[in-house]
Amino acid sequence: MSEASQAAQSAENEFTPINSVVELATYYDALSQPGVAMLTLLGPAEKDHPVVLVEQLEEDYLLFDLTAIRDVAPPLRRGGKFILSGFTPGGLVRTNPISIREFTTVESRLLAYADWPTEIHVKQRRASFRASLRIGMNVGVHVRSKDNDKEELVELQGDLKDLSATGCLAEFFMQDGVSRVLPDIATEIELYFPNGTSFEVKAKVRHLKTDNDRQVLAVGFEFEDVSKPQEREIWGYVREIEREASRSAGNGDSRSESELFRVRDENDQKLSRRHGHTYATPMARKMARIAGYLDSQMVVMKQGQQVNSSQLSLHADRILDMLEDDRQETLFSVHCIHRESRWVKHGLAVAVRLADLLNAAKMPRDLRKAVVAAAMVHDLGKGTLPPEIWRATTLSTDVYEEMQSHVEAIVEKLENVKWLAPVVRDNVIAQINERLDGSGYPNGLKDKQLGQLARAAAVVDAIDAIQRNRPDRPAMSPVAAAKSMQTRTDQFDEAWVKRYIAHFGPLPIGSLLRFEKGQFGWVVGLDAKKRVNRIRISPHKLAPDDKLGPPIEGAALAEFGRIRDVLVPES
Structure with a gap:
């Protein structure tokens, strides 16, 4: 030839x-x-x-x-x-x-x-034909999976961006708690078209990309166990998307609208994601953006990616700016975040309180920024471990050792964050679970082996942790949590426990109170002597939401009578 x-x-x-x-x-x-x-x-x-x-x-x-x-x-x-x-x-x-x-x-x-x-x-040019949706073409994507925190089915709603016979690309809003569903070994996906047509198929996550400016996470899915009838059905959807994209391209095409894209109900909540989340306060909305970033970071970490260095720096600065702008509103805002993973909510609470406590100790901003960054992510490694560990009421020796690996997991993901000082990383991440008596992990450090920053971080971390429900024990109120810490001086630095209580007060901002006339109220302000001087009434005992009443103080507050109980919010 x-x-x-x-x-x-x-x-x-x-x-x-x-x-x-x-x-x-x-x-x-x-x-x-x-x-x-x-x-x-x-x-x-x-x-x-x-x-x-x-x-x-x-x-x-x-x-x-x-x-x-x-x-x-x-x-x-x-x-x-x-x-x-x-x-x-x-x-x-x-x-x-x-x-x-x-x-x-x-x-x-x-x-x-x-x-x-x-x-x-x-x-x-690619593995298969991929039809892309144009602006105005809305197809809902519903991903269902077991909650990584609880044994219950949860759903995440997003927007379809393109579709092929082998998979699809979808976008999800970062503030929707994406880590509770993604990624998973086997995930059920439902495509939902404007005319009410739906199609369900099993899939797995193949790739992830964050867009922090738009606050979205783009997820590429690969379909699994697709039958021949399903394959033909998918090709039909691909064709209709391509046809509708061509028709709506603005070229004067007179072809009729695809039946799939004839809107059956303008108010159909399944059609596409809604970004209209409401929050208790404007500051809570700002905090939600940071929570969304952290939640998406935990998802990409599960896929083997590193923590984004520049974004971590940006959000650490934002928290410090928020504290400087309105300290009390920022302290309250961490109680208003409830869609994200518990590791995200806990990390934000520790970061904000630890930064506030260190500010009172006159520590420089650069140091506080590094502390905030480390505290925000210190527990994200838990999200990379099997969820069964965190649902267990007791842990075997082997499982307990596996649980401790979450510390190493997050430290490895911070290798490209060059600006984070190793001494801060080690104190706030590697040593936050160590105890003065050597009973902590991962290295069983004790007493003088622990620096002041690690001691302070351990106190803030533990007080927040015991106010959150766990499978092996219920949550405590802020008052009960403080009393518990005062009895554990063998494990926690007594000086830092006293500083914490003195700084945040016996009824800290974010405490849920019940007054003698029956009203529920969230503490949103303290006076110079750490006494409650401002609350917001809530119609329920759930996390603060947009149903809170306006701030109440002075004579109006006195009308509610005495405080009868300090409650644990219902989850």
């Missing part, structure tokens, strides 16, 4: 033949988009001409508009053959040689019918 023949054969081998009817129809719809299709006359004077593919009828015909290239009509009328080709989302497409079977003129337009090609060849 000559070199020329070998080259031709090699080029031919780069193309994959396609003969599935539904796939062919999808590719022809893609070729119908403006500026895509090319008609190449075969013969001595072979030449390419841009052509408009107007319509197709499956297994019957393709309809072309030759008005702009009338000079090709004569050779085609004489039986000349041509190849239809073009670049589509699935790759470079070309047909076998085909010919025109009929010409017609409609309102000065020259139209031509060709037999529907039953095979095309595709030079792949």
Whole structure:
């Protein structure tokens, strides 16, 4: 075989033949988009001409508009053959040689019918044809999985961005608590179209990308265990998306709207994600953006990615700025975050309180920034471990040792955060679970082996932790938590426990009170002597939300009478 023949054969081998009817129809719809299709006359004077593919009828015909290239009509009328080709989302497409079977003129337009090609060849640019949705095309994506914190089914709602026969790309809002669902070994996905059509398939996460400016997490899914009927159904959706994208491309296409995209109910909550989350305060909304960042970081960590250094720096600065802007509102805001993973909520609370405590100790901003960054992420490594560990009421020795690996897991993910001083990282992350009596982990350090920063961090961490429910014990109120810490001087630095209580007060901001007249109220302000001087009434005992009443203080506060109970919020 000559070199020329070998080259031709090699080029031919780069193309994959396609003969599935539904796939062919999808590719022809893609070729119908403006500026895509090319008609190449075969013969001595072979030449390419841009052509408009107007319509197709499956297994019957393709309809072309030759008005702009009338000079090709004569050779085609004489039986000349041509190849239809073009670049589509699935790759470079070309047909076998085909010919025109009929010409017609409609309102000065020259139209031509060709037999529907039953095979095309595709030079792949990606694994499969991928149809992208245009702006205004809304398809809901619902991902269901067991909560990583609890034994219950939870759902995450997002927007479909593109679809192929093998998978899809979807975007989820960071503040929706993405880590509670993603990623998982086996995830159930439902695609939900505007006309109410839904399709369910199993999938696994293949890749993740965060967009912190838009506050979204883009997730690539690969479908699993797809049956032949399901595969055909997916191809049908791919084709309809491609067809609707072409119709809505703003080129004057007069084709009718795809049935899938006929909106059945303008208020259908399943159609696409809603970003209209409400929060108890403006400061809580700011804190939610930071919580969303941390939650998405835990998801990408599960996929083996590192913590984003610049974003960690940015959000650590934001927390310090929030404390400087309104300290009491910032302290209250950590109680208003409830969609994210418990590791995120706990890390934010520790970061804010530890930074506030160290500010009172006159520590410089650069040091407090590093402390905030370390505290925010100190427990995210727990999210990379099997969730069964955190649901257990007792732990075997082996499982307890596996649990301790969360410390090493997060330290490894911080390797590219060069600005975070190792001494701060070690004190706030590696030693926050150590105890003065050596009973802590991971290294059993004790007494003088622990620095002041580690001692302070351990106190703030423990007081917040015992105010949160765990499978092996219920949560304590702020008052009970403080009393518990005062009895554990063998494990925690007594001086830092006293400083904590003196700084935040016996009824700290974020305490939920019940007054003698029955009202529930959240503490949102303390006076200089750490006495409650401002509350916000709540109609329930859940986390603070937009149903809170306005701030109440002074004589109006006195009308509620004495404080009867300090409560643990219901989860």
